[in-house]
Structures are given as structure tokens and as C-alpha cells.
Amino acid sequence: MEYAVIWLFFAIIAAALASAKGRSGLAWFCLGLLFGPFAWAVALLPSLKPRPWNFLPAAPEKLRPCPECAELIKPEARKCRFCRSPVTPLPIITATIDPESRWRCPRCAQMNPPGAMTCSKCGQ
Secondary structure, eight states: HHHHHHHHHHHHHHHHHHHHHHOOOOHHHHHHHHHHHHHHHHSSOOSSSSSGGGGSSSOOOOOOOOOOTTTTETTOOOOOOOTOOOOOOOOOOOOOOOOSSOOOOTOOOOOOOOOOOOOTTTTO
């Protein structure tokens, strides 16, 4: 009888831990009934699901939206990686910048400070 109460306690704890982490509480309750303290220990482990922010590029301000699906893609992309539609790549403009004068970005017309190598607004 004592073991059944302890086993039920572990099932409830496993369900509560899993539910707090966004997992199915009912499924983890059943696993807790089957495996007792082992299910409780596994419910404590961090989630192995990939986080959405792990897939974002390092500099999202240097991306542009796809004309078909509006997902962010690199400016030099020839095909959208999300919808696979062909995309016209944006030209990469390289220019010598006079460090003594302000300059206007050819893509967004933002005035940039002297000596800046990239646009402060769009990153071109």
C-alpha cells in the first residue's frame, strides 16, 4: 500500500514537471505510473526540442522579405529557402567612401556618418 502511494506521488510530480515545461501532463502521469521515480527524473531533464531562435541568422537587419511568402532571406539569395520560389538577388554595391563626408545609402537613401562602411539603417 505504501509503495502504491509513493508511486502515485511520483506520477503526479512527473505530470506537474512536464506540464510546467509545456509537455503533456496526462502522458507524463501515465509514464509516472509505469516508471515511478525514473519518469520523474526524466521529466526534470531539459527539453530536447530546438528553440525557434536558434534558427535565426545572426543579423536579421541584413535580411529582406521574400516577395512570395514574406519570410526573411539573404539579399543575395537566388531562391527562397522557405517557399522555393526564384528571387532576383539584390546587387551588392561596393563603393569607396570618403571618410571626411557623409554619404547616402543607394538602397534606402539613409544619410550615414563619415567613415561608416555600412548603412546604419539597412546594413548595405
